[in-house]
Amino acid sequence: MSKISSVTSEEILDSNGTPTLRTHVYLDDGSVGTASVPSGASRGSNEVAELRDLDPGRFNGMGVLRAAAHVQNLIYTAVKNTDPFDQEKIDETMRSLDGTVDKSRLGGNAILSVSLAVAKAAASSLKLPLFKYVRRLGKVGSEDFQIPLLMINLIEGGKHVKAGLDFQEFLVIPKGQKSIEVGHAKIYKLIESLQILIGKEKIGSGLGMEGGFSVKLSKNEEAINLLKEAVDHSEFTDEDFAVGLDIAAMSIYENGKYHLSDIQKPLDPGDFIDYLEKISKKYALYSLEDPLNENDWNGWKKLKSKLSLNTLVIGDDLTTTNQNRLTQALDVEAVSGVVVKPNQIGTLSETLAFALRAKEAGTKIVVSHRGGETKDTFIADLAVGLNADLIKIGSPLQTERLVKFNRLMEIEQELRKETI
Template identity: 40%
Template sequence: MIYIENIYAQEVLDSRGNPTIKATVILSDGTIESAIVPSGASTGKREALELRDGDKSRYLGKGVLKACENIDTTISQALIGATPFDQNHIDSLLKSLDGTDNYSNLGANAVLGVSMAIARSGASSLNIPLYRYIGGANALTIPVPMLNIINGGSHADNTVDFQEYMIMPLGFDTFKDALRASAEVYQHLKKILNESSHITSIGDEGGFAPNLKNNVEPIELILKAIQKAGYKPGTDISLALDVASSEFSEENGIYHLKGENRKLTSHELVSYYEDMVRQYPIVSIEDGLSEDDWEGWKYLTEKLGNKIQLVGDDLFVTNKTILKHGIEQNIANAVLIKPNQIGTVSESMQTVSLAQRNNYKCVMSHRSGESEDSFIADFAVALNTGEIKTGSTARSERIAKYNRLLQIESEIAHTQYLGRELFKNNS
């Protein structure tokens, strides 16, 4: 019988230069596999706990030595000798070992690193791709990419309030063609920004971070870039927004758009979105209202839920209990899946399963602090999420996921790329 022989951790750096965890699993058959844990900047307050050392003399207090120690001692001791092929059992053990709802003892970063590394080691030991190991024969759908090509909010140091302006190449039959078109749009956008004397520095996720006059101007620039690249907005390539409104909501329920010097109520902000959706080919809005504004979310869903995708990120934090409440309240119609929000591979899968059973769409997602690890590319295919957010066509930690999806597409004989059909039920 093949069993876990050793587990250990290392403090490495993420794409923002902050420490994170690399967990390594060694199996008795000689298999050695690792996983690197991402970290977010715009985080929901109900996310599982990311354990940091708090020692200001190291990495400004962001070290993860304690979380690494938890892997080297408590977690390793509990899992050595266990089979790597029962992911749910492994993850249940990790949950019990921590003993809290949010992994505040061991750290969700420690637990997730081990959970991913064990899944990867199981696949490697059996000599099958990770997406096939997790998803089985039904893992066929290459996700539509949501490419963040203009950054704002917490992802950039500029005057744009909304966090992400994304393109979705829905009008293509293959991921390869969709990615090529997206890369062309990105390069044309850079030229347009240069010609308009805007800066072309990039934010955490590889999108450009210019100072613009309002939150609509990025849309106009992107539409121009789509057309310059030879594509048709709304047919070949549509738009998506991650507003991350919790970042600019105030305690009195008011949303302060500092870039436009405006303060809006929930209903006024929803009207703002309605105008944008009428005017532009926007097919998805993420975190349109704050994680605490459930009444506002109900109103947003009533107004736009039958027209576009409404994604809960900070709202649901990949937590099946919170998502269940949202489903019961008819709030949003899609959920963002970030494994480090919830703690383990199995818990992420459970949230996806709940969403899919209730006709909520799922979007696999990176974090702003990423690495060369491409686990989520396989995970998206394994779970047939149909969509993936993993940044622009810049920065190697983002490209790693796209290149992995290109490889997966070439391995799957009959690719089921969703293309134009993705949003047919909401049109």
């Protein structure tokens, strides 16, 4: 039986130029797993901690040399010669070694990098595609693999841009997506249409963190209308694309009020819920992600009860891939969907347990990237392995997002060959 023989880690830069970790796990049979971890621009308060160097002389204190050292010393010592196929035991070993609730001693970034690299090494040792190994670990069952529906961030605001719209993401969802390949082609056509409109109106100001357009618009609803217009100009219809929003409400919430450029006066929670209900109906919105303060449980329940069943209410900052937060959300009927981000919780086994709990409750699963990404494609395999309903991987206009699209297409092609 193979054993872990070596673990190394180094500091690299993510898509925002911010340091992160790339970790390699080596098995004694020659198999290797390499994982790079992302970092979020908009973070829920219940996410695990990232360990940073806090040295103002390097990357404004954002270096991860201490985290890399923990991987190569404390963590390596704890997992050396252990069974790489016992993912839960390895993850529990690292959690116990850390000894904190938020993984702040060793760093959630350090622990996750090892957790994911172990899974990759184990899959390689078994000569299994990673998505099939994830299926085995995730205990999803024997159901057929499905490719998740794409959620594409085409216009960005909030913390993803230097200045601009209040809402963080304006997404399009290719309805009735028959394949990633076909969906991808439709998205490129829509992007071309959107580029033409932005150029014609002279409202462009580059790209946001995730490859969506940053636009010079004063109101959020103008961005929704711009997406709708792009759909019309590309000869698609509302039957081809739906629109979803990531409100990232914590970024517009202050002193008990929500502040919107669309409305002159700040809105109290009740008025903001009414506003969200209105625009959801007006634009037949597919989804609202993080529409309210992450601690306003009653508000979430009220909003969900007011919206059409056709509009998903998705928790991200609310649930942070944390089973305790998920249980609370399910108990109060606050969500109909949840985002799954491994770096919010810090280990693969905890990520899988969260996703399985959500699936058992009939809640939609949205596997998601982060604002600061790498060229690691793990989340594509994770989404297929879990039979996730949806996946957010940004816009294909940026390389670190495009590689995830390409990985999904590779998986789709592999599954297609198996059915021939």
